[in-house]
Amino acid sequence: MRILTCLKQVPERDSRYKLNQDGSRVLEEDLVFETNESDLYALEEALRLKEGTGGDVAVLSIGSDRISKVLRNALAMGADRAIHLKDEAFERGDAWGTARAIAAAIGPEDFDLVLTGVQSEDMAFAQTGAVLAQMLGWPCATIVLEVALEADTGRIQVKRELESNVFERVELPLPAVLTIQSGSHPIRYATLRGIMQAKKKEYRVLTAQDLGLSPEAVGEMAAKVRHHRLLAPERKKRTVMIQGNAEEAAGTLMDKLVNEVGVI
């Protein structure tokens, strides 16, 4: 089983964002980045499949030097090799431009399965996996919680999450793309031994030219969605913010809930 897991680096969940002059981008200087959570669940699933059936887990990410942290961590968690797509041309892509670059990297390889997370926490398009599948001409299942291989049939069964506590089980032939939902299995940590071993693992850096892609075919140039500006979200309610230390705030809140709202 040859598996590729795609990982994205995103700002930490508790980040505070500052915008550039024209409000078109967030300033990256003060941000701390981490691996997108559902992508880590995808990697965990890949590592488990490999432990069950043998094979090879490659990891792929796109971005500048700072994303090497994501790939190094994945190698330390147990992935076998890393593919770093690094080129200014790949930057600021939407699902289309990003999937185009990943599809080109997959082209010469021989993967049975490609896993991504369900969606990124920054842009939240929730599309790259499904768009990639269509570009490759492979079947796809999104929002997957469990993956089971059917021995020697070249097919897999997966459990998908639907809304409101409903699930479905579907079967699809390999090669296939799956987008993995959080919560399937606890994510492992990199061990010290894993970190040491990671240093010896294959780490390839590929540019657009290496993939035979013109700059117009990927990233921002190929994007099908135009970004205009970032805005502060509108408040849906006039929130009363309660001030004071913990004791005062708790007292004020309970007082309001009893006397003003009348719910307690």
Next chain:
Amino acid sequence: MTTRIVVLGEHRDGQLKKISWEAIGLGRRLSVELGMEVSLALVGSEIERLAREVSGRSGLEVVVLANDHCRHYTPEAYCEVLAEFARTEQPYLLLLGHTYQTMDFAPKLATMLDRGMIPNCVDCRCAAGQLLWVRQVFNGKLNLEVSPKGEPPYLVSLQQGAFPASEEDLEAPPRVDHRQVGLAEGVLRRKLLEVMEAVQTRVDLSQAEIIVAGGRGLGSKEKFQLIIDLASALGAGVGASRPVTDGGWLPKEHQIGSSGQSVTPRLYIACGISGAIQHLVGMSNSGCIVAINKDPYAPIFQVADYGIVGDVFQVVPKLIEIAREMRPGHPGSP
């Protein structure tokens, strides 16, 4: 010239989903603003009764794209049928609800049509004859205004509850355009084996008057006990956001949000919950919402009536203390 807006309706058990009525509402509004026609498309098999009912109620023409393989949803059959429809009809805009089903097939459909897709929009405005769409990014902390590039059709999905539903029953004579459509050989690769409804949950929060819910901010299963203690002191139900049930701190049946339960208690106290949209759709219609979180920019504050920016481990014990004093003799009291 493409001058038609098509709403793609999603249905289940013979009913159109609420989000599709919201898409119809927006489709109507945009048809006026852009001077275009609007109609509804439904994919399925034996859905004529539903089509007539929806057409009568909405006053829209309903196009039924019927194929036996679409009796149960699969992305390949749906995309095949819809791509063919989009190529022949060339609508200006395809409006969908942002549902799990849309997330599964719409990116594929857009790619088949060589188009992008703008998902999960919360707002829309018309500027210089162009539609600008607003979506939430960076965990709901910022909004991003976007527009599609290139030629129509444009594919857009709407966030649940973001646009008013078309509620009025127009009692119009039904207009249904039934089209039996074929599928090319070999397109169906993904096979549906079974649909599983979770067993009737032992934790029914839908009737709770008060819910105390905890999130990632609680940090561990042991520390989550604080939420259970506050709930007990208030005689409330215990809820959780996804990271809590993902981490196994609490059974899945306590999860509130799009993949769990939807609740509307009179009082909802969210502790250490940042307020991902998947959680908000399950609780934002609660009567009074209280949010306690250390991050002043957490999106949960956008829907809260009362907010405390602070450490749940300091604030919640104080709330427990007061609640126990107020309700002496209650099981949660010492």
